[in-house]
Amino acid sequence: MKNKIKAIRKKLGITQEQLAKECGVVRQTINCIENDKYDPTLVLAFKLSKTLKVKVDELFIYE
Amino acid sequence: MKNKIKAIRKKLGITQEQLAKECGVVRQTINCIENDKYDPTLVLAFKLSKTLKVKVDELFIYE
DNA sequence: TAATTATGTCCAAAACATTTGACATAGGTG
């Protein structure tokens, strides 16, 4: 499952570390998700969505 | 994390078994998610969303 | 250049999601 996290995070000018802290996870988690190592849990997807100010349906690309 | 799966599934007149099959999981998985035993993975959330014809952001209630 | 910050990666363990198989109960229909 692809996502737009890295692009949107950079547009907002924040680091993986800052995004991680906002979402209550560690930096490696953000890094793995941005690089498609695995998908976030649903709760984390919503936290990312909220922090990055886009809807879950926009942030992730299904299919 | 709450969700509207049971309500929408009933409105569509389908069983847990049918929804499960559509989404490629077993009946117990749908049952557990409807009864808030655990949250689905992000991929399953998108499959449920697609089958139930509502957006992920509408199907699940975060906060 | 040297120092600092940001990112990518690895591993093992912990936490969480899903399956399989089974049994119990609730609701409707003959």
Place this chain on the structure above:
DNA sequence: CACCTATGTCAAATGTTTTGGACATAATTA
């Protein structure tokens, strides 16, 4: 009532996500 379908639940096994600690490299800045 007896039958059948749908739903709820449980425990053990398996698969996936997240953590914590560590190290390497890339990019930025003094």
